[in-house]
Amino acid sequence: MSPRTLFEKVWDAHVVRPETAETPAVLYIDLHLVHEVTSPQAFSVLREQRLPVRRSDRTVATMDHSTPTLPRRADGTLPWADAQAEAQVSKLARNCQEFGVELHALGSSTQGIVHVVGPELGLTQPGMTVVCGDSHTATHGAFGALAFGIGTSEVGHVLATQCLLQRKPKTLAVRVEGALGPGVTAKDLVLAIIAKLGVGGGTGHVIEYLGPAIRALSMEARMTLCNMSIEAGARAGMVAPDEVTFAWLKGRPRAPRGEAWEKAVAAWRQLPSDEGARYDREVAIDASAIAPMITWGTNPGMAIPVTGTVPAPAEADAADRATLESALRYMGLTPGKPILGQPIDVVFIGSCTNSRIEDLRAAAAVMKGRKVKVRSLVVPGSVEVKKQAEAEGLDRVFREAGAEWREAGCSMCIAMNGDRIERGQYCVSTSNRNFEGRQGAGGRTLLASPATAAAAAVAGAVADPRQMGAA
Amino acid sequence: MEPLRTIESRTVVLPSANIDTDQIIPARFLKVTDKQGLGKALFADWRYDGEGKPRPDFVLNRPEAAGAKVLVAGDNFGCGSSREHAPWALVDAGFRAVISTKIADIFRNNALKNGLVPVVVDAATHARLLAEPGAAVRIDVEAQTLRLPEGAEARFPLDAFSRYCLLNGVDELGFLLSQRPAIDAFESRR
Ligand code: SF4
Numbered sequence: 095m096s097p098r099t100l101f102e103k104v105w106d107a108h109v110v111r112p113e114t115a116e117t118p119a120v121l122y123i124d125l126h127l128v129h130e131v132t133s134p135q136a137f138s139v140l141r142e143q144r145l146p147v148r149r150s151d152r153t154v155a156t157m158d159h160s161t162p163t164l165p166r167r168a169d170g171t172l173p174w175a176d177a178q179a180e181a182q183v184s185k186l187a188r189n190c191q192e193f194g195v196e197l198h199a200l201g202s203s204t205q206g207i208v209h210v211v212g213p214e215l216g217l218t219q220p221g222m223t224v225v226c227g228d229s230h231t232a233t234h235g236a237f238g239a240l241a242f243g244i245g246t247s248e249v250g251h252v253l254a255t256q257c258l259l260q261r262k263p264k265t266l267a268v269r270v271e272g273a274l275g276p277g278v279t280a281k282d283l284v285l286a287i288i289a290k291l292g293v294g295g296g297t298g299h300v301i302e303y304l305g306p307a308i309r310a311l312s313m314e315a316r317m318t319l320c321n322m323s324i325e326a327g328a329r330a331g332m333v334a335p336d337e338v339t340f341a342w343l344k345g346r347p348r349a350p351r352g353e354a355w356e357k358a359v360a361a362w363r364q365l366p367s368d369e370g371a372r373y374d375r376e377v378a379i380d381a382s383a384i385a386p387m388i389t390w391g392t393n394p395g396m397a398i399p400v401t402g403t404v405p406a407p408a409e410a411d412a413a414d415r416a417t418l419e420s421a422l423r424y425m426g427l428t429p430g431k432p433i434l435g436q437p438i439d440v441v442f443i444g445s446c447t448n449s450r451i452e453d454l455r456a457a458a459a460v461m462k463g464r465k466v467k468v469r470s471l472v473v474p475g476s477v478e479v480k481k482q483a484e485a486e487g488l489d490r491v492f493r494e495a496g497a498e499w500r501e502a503g504c505s506m507c508i509a510m511n512g513d514r515i516e517r518g519q520y521c522v523s524t525s526n527r528n529f530e531g532r533q534g535a536g537g538r539t540l541l542a543s544p545a546t547a548a549a550a551a552v553a554g555a556v557a558d559p560r561q562m563g564a565a
Numbered sequence: 566m567e568p569l570r571t572i573e574s575r576t577v578v579l580p581s582a583n584i585d586t587d588q589i590i591p592a593r594f595l596k597v598t599d600k601q602g603l604g605k606a607l608f609a610d611w612r613y614d615g616e617g618k619p620r621p622d623f624v625l626n627r628p629e630a631a632g633a634k635v636l637v638a639g640d641n642f643g644c645g646s647s648r649e650h651a652p653w654a655l656v657d658a659g660f661r662a663v664i665s666t667k668i669a670d671i672f673r674n675n676a677l678k679n680g681l682v683p684v685v686v687d688a689a690t691h692a693r694l695l696a697e698p699g700a701a702v703r704i705d706v707e708a709q710t711l712r713l714p715e716g717a718e719a720r721f722p723l724d725a726f727s728r729y730c731l732l733n734g735v736d737e738l739g740f741l742l743s744q745r746p747a748i749d750a751f752e753s754r755r
Contacts, residue, residue: 110751111744117726120744122751132647134598139738148748160596178596185598229647229671245649245675247737255741257748261724263670293583294641294667327644329670393583393644417582417639508592517615529587529645531610 097368100334101265101300104240104365108223110257118259124222125239126252127208128155128195130186131510132227136250137189147193149256154217155190156198157183158207160510163473163500172200175512193253206476206502209233209446213317214478216346220335220362225252230446230526231330232323236316237343238335238365240300243324263329264374266299270307272382277564279456280315281448281524281543283307284322285387285397287379293395296328299375302367303333307381313342314452321447322526325394334366386559389528389541390433391421396528398433400546400558406430424530425538426518433556436540439519441470441497441551442533443544445507448524449475451482453544457524458488460548460562461495467554470497471513473505497551509534522550566680568734571705572661574634577624578698579608584638585645586672590654592646603650604657625658629699634661637694641665643672652676662704664711666691677727678737684711690719706731 113119147153160179162172174180190197198204198211209230212218218234224241227249234241251258301323316333323331340359343349350358385399406429407418443457472492474480480502483489489499506513507525515521517536524547528539545559594606612623619626642665652675662682673683703712711719
């Protein structure tokens with residue numbers, strides 16, 4: 095057999111029916127993750143057509159987008175954003191019960207953001223196909239799984255048939271040479287990659303991240319990296335599994351055990367791309383040249399080093415000029431001015447991009463012994479992460495610095511649960527999207543790493559985390 | 566889904582590049598549990614001001630936009646979230662096709678399942694359409710052509726299966742359900 099890429103191996107192993115000129119491939123899905131926002135209409139289709147969930151053992155639900163991150167009130171009620179949010183969450187609970195789907199409900203010890211909980215439970219494993227009605231499903235590619243976001247119609251397809259109709263995407267190799275410098279993280283790396291590819295640059299492709307800088311990343315960092323593949327337009331991002339992956343997975347509640355573990359690892363070792371495997375496209379990037387990054391505009395590709403200056407539209411070509419001008423107008427930033435020192439109003443540390451234990455450790459390292467100057471929200475990705483952080487005393491660091499320590503959920507990443515910024519406010523956020531109004535109508539988002547966000551909280555302005563001892 | 570063969574309409578033009586799904590329908594409108602009535606939330610933050618009053622200068626609020634079925638958007642339309650609420654809102658507002666130079670993967674997949682035709686055209690055709698808001702165009706799904714006012718035609722790509730589904734109003738779920746024997750066999754093989 096000719097040499098194959100990691101993606102091709104996973105794809106080939108899941109083809110139920112190969113694609114032809116007339117029809118797409120029928121692709122088998124190993125793990126289907128479900129949350130409250132994109133599933134209700136899909137369950138309705140099943141009900142209308144009197145269909146069961148074909149593989150409830152491969153379907154796992156959690157509540158995250160619309161859930162409150164403040165604790166229960168004294169009277170025992172939850173501080174819902176509104177009646178609709180509560181109705182959507184309880185609808186998921188009813189749907190899961192009716193269709194026999196495993197649910198990690200609000201209040202349980204395994205609740206959290208769908209892309210944090212899946213890996214944490216050991217549900218996400220190398221070589222799997224993983225889907226969810228959520229574009230950041232790409233996160234799970236960190237394990238060498240083929241993981242991508244689907245719409246609600248497709249959620250219905252997978253619930254009913256455990257399969258999807260798919261045309262085979264193209265492959266894009268992103269080779270990252272060298273090593274990241276001190277205080278420079280996977281978030282900075284991925285922002286630099288998106289800035290290079292452009293927000294539509296990966297359209298139609300699955301990215302495989304390769305090279306020494308990728309091998310050196312922890313699993314948390316690989317998840318951050320793969321998570322934002324969609325922000326370059328890519329269907330999915332993947333990192334080949336290795337010893338780091340196996341060590342992280344071993345002993346997780348749903349990971350194989352004993353002999354089954356040994357067998358699984360032996361199979362997973364066959365997954366990395368073969369020597370000489372071909373990609374449809376390749377790009378290279380030097381990790382050592384990357385500084386902590388921050389976005390200045392209204393899409394994740396509009397990123398610069400924290401030490402850089404806000405771009406001037408006059409220097410762009412005509413096609414880009416209008417886009418740049420409108421982004422600058424929305425953001426209220428001055429072209430040509432350094433971004434460092436830009437005053438801010440809010441800091442958000444959380445989201446499926448950066449709410450894992452390592453992210454919280456990085457933020458705490460900067461906040462330790464300091465005070466925040468602006469409203470700062472720290473939202474762990476899952477109840478499990480919250481427990482771990484509290485065991486390490488990170489919650490105390492945040493509280494003593496003056497930050498709010500919240501319950502697990504998506505929170506201010508998408509502002510559906512009542513956590514949001516106000517019109518005109520600037521928020522340095524560790525989430526993944528700086529689209530207009532994403533964190534609240536009229537709000538302005540600057541995306542950055544947890545260390546950079548923590549530094550901004552302490553300074554009350556955009557700051558360089560390396561000046562505050564970020565490692 | 567109703568079969569869809571041709572679309573004839575004047576265009577509405579939104580020239581911004583990279584229009585993302587949070588602009589098409591902001592997240593606060595995603596708390597619904599059905600699909601109907603989302604048209605009023607379409608481009609909500611561009612269409613209405615902070616008090617919820619329509620902004621008279623926004624194209625969709627202008628009288629000439631009434632009844633338009635074809636949206637012409639800047640480069641790279643529909644990036645961002647997987648929310649199918651985006652095509653639901655467009656369809657509910659009367660749109661049947663979106664024209665751009667590039668359309669994001671998940672948005673395209675979602676659009677096709679809701680009778681919204683993603684029409685990707687070359688830069689020259691796109692530039693013409695951007696420059697001529699309200700142009701009368703005709704989209705032929707079967708022939709995969711877009712006809713411009715003076716009769717010039719541009720072809721657009723459409724996967725054979727998606728084309729078949731659009732033309733016949735076929736729902737993909739039906740096709741997948743017909744694959745059950747193959748799925749059973751696959752499951753017992755592993
Ligand atoms: S944290 Fe944000 S991006 Fe991630 S799943 Fe939740 S809303 Fe989506």
